[in-house]
Amino acid sequence: xxxxxxxxxxxxxxxxxxxxxxxxxxxxxxxxxxxxxxxxxxxxxxxxxxxxxxxxxxxxxxxxxxxxxxxxxxxxxxxxxxxxxxxxxxxxxxxxxxxxxxxxxxxxxxxxxxxxxxxxxxxxxxxxxxxxxxxxxxxxxxxxxxxxxx
Numbered sequence: 001x002x003x004x005x006x007x008x009x010x011x012x013x014x015x016x017x018x019x020x021x022x023x024x025x026x027x028x029x030x031x032x033x034x035x036x037x038x039x040x041x042x043x044x045x046x047x048x049x050x051x052x053x054x055x056x057x058x059x060x061x062x063x064x065x066x067x068x069x070x071x072x073x074x075x076x077x078x079x080x081x082x083x084x085x086x087x088x089x090x091x092x093x094x095x096x097x098x099x100x101x102x103x104x105x106x107x108x109x110x111x112x113x114x115x116x117x118x119x120x121x122x123x124x125x126x127x128x129x130x131x132x133x134x135x136x137x138x139x140x141x142x143x144x145x146x147x148x149x150x
Contacts, residue, residue: 066084080112
């Protein structure tokens with residue numbers, strides 16, 4: 001849909017950023033030194049989808065220093081922003097896979113806000129073996145299924 005130009009200046013003003021193109025979406029990963037409150041205030045500037053045709057879903061926990069925001073247009077995922085400590089970030093591949101869906105179900109919306117796939121089966125986890133496209137969660141599931149000693 002071409003929303004990238006709307007966020008480019010805000011992204012480039014952060015301390016560190018990288019751009020990763022995937023089949024489903026363009027992903028940016030950012031790092032900044034601002035306090036959590038300043039970052040969440042900056043959120044609307046990063047995702048400037050303000051008119052009534054955009055549907056915003058937000059979840060914020062200041063104690064955990066976490067903010068999840070999802071932007072939909074006509075039921076389709078067009079943007080997501082997760083601000084959280086690394087351990088609380090959702091699986092990147094799972095989030096990217098939702099961008100190719102024509103319409104997100106209520107369960108997908110809840111899962112996006114929670115930052116977790118609806119079940120472990122929906123997410124292979126972080127990529128461990130790029131040659132065979134095997135993720136951490138699939139390896140763990142196989143170890144448990146085959147009852148290999150750990």
